[in-house]
Amino acid sequence: MNLILLGAPGAGKGTQAELLVKKLSIPAISTGNMLREAMAKGTELGKKAKQYMDEGALVPDELILGIVADRVAQPDCRDGFILDGVPRTLAQAEALEAKGVKIDHVVSIEVDDAEIEGRMTGRRVCSKCGASYHVVANPPKTEGICDSCGSALITRKDDAPETVRRRLKVYHASTEVLKDFYAKLGRLRTVNGSQSIEGANADILEAIGAQV
Numbered sequence: 001m002n003l004i005l006l007g008a009p010g011a012g013k014g015t016q017a018e019l020l021v022k023k024l025s026i027p028a029i030s031t032g033n034m035l036r037e038a039m040a041k042g043t044e045l046g047k048k049a050k051q052y053m054d055e056g057a058l059v060p061d062e063l064i065l066g067i068v069a070d071r072v073a074q075p076d077c078r079d080g081f082i083l084d085g086v087p088r089t090l091a092q093a094e095a096l097e098a099k100g101v102k103i104d105h106v107v108s109i110e111v112d113d114a115e116i117e118g119r120m121t122g123r124r125v126c127s128k129c130g131a132s133y134h135v136v137a138n139p140p141k142t143e144g145i146c147d148s149c150g151s152a153l154i155t156r157k158d159d160a161p162e163t164v165r166r167r168l169k170v171y172h173a174s175t176e177v178l179k180d181f182y183a184k185l186g187r188l189r190t191v192n193g194s195q196s197i198e199g200a201n202a203d204i205l206e207a208i209g210a211q212v
């Protein structure tokens with residue numbers, strides 16, 4: 001099963017992707033995590049992406065499409081994958097279709113902008129594996145330490161309130177149109193993201209018809 005998780009920054013895409021990985025036994029592909037890893041390693045891709053990410057702007061489509069096409073071609077994606085944070089523009093969605101990347105369900109996780117800021121100020125992410133936590137809503141077992149890999153948790157620079165507002169604007173201007181695009185293809189499923197993490201996860205599993 002090939003899935004896309006769509007939603008504003010902070011809607012819970014990363015959190016839900018981690019839960020789905022465990023329940024569906026397919027990998028999650030987060031372009032945000034891949035780009036942050038490239039930045040940390042100082043690769044060419046990382047250097048090219050840094051300024052856009054710091055400003056809360058989108059990284060150019062051609063950089064994104066290259067890394068996604070390579071990743072979905074890996075053997076662990078044979079039985080399916082979860083795209084988290086990609087596609088984010090109509091051009092990215094069209095390019096995936098053109099490349100023959102088959103998508104079964106596009107789950108839009110809906111959360112009002114007003115709720116996003118609180119989520120972002122409390123977000124902590126793993127510096128190594130990218131796992132997402134929240135100081136109140138989803139704390140790690142040991143403060144500052146990732147449950148899954150034991151590495152240090154950090155605050156993302158682009159989670160500063162001003163940059164979050166910029167990213168929300170970008171979402172509404174460039175990404176939200178994808179809901180129409182996938183609705184017309186009959187693949188859009190909409191889920192209420194303003195509920196508990198477990199509640200949203202149960203709704204996602206139901207929306208994609210998963211038997212777990």
Ligand code: ADP
Pocket residue numbers: 007008009010011012013014015016119120122123124132133134135137138193194195196197198200
């Ligand atoms: P995204 O990947 O869409 O940007 P995350 O999964 O990283 O979002 O979630 C953003 C923040 O909100 C994180 O701190 C996360 O722990 C928290 N969060 C995720 N889902 C919920 C929820 N249902 N209720 C409250 N907080 C949540």
Ligand code: ADP
Pocket residue numbers: 008009010013014031032033035052053054056057058059060061064084085086087088089092158167
């Ligand atoms: P969030 O989880 O808060 O939605 P991400 O980790 O998905 O944020 O993305 C962080 C930043 O990485 C974005 O603001 C953007 O600069 C860049 N980025 C990630 N995925 C894409 C993409 N598919 N297209 C363009 N830029 C992207």
Ligand code: ZN
Pocket residue numbers: 126127128129130131146147148149150151
């Ligand atoms: Zn980790």
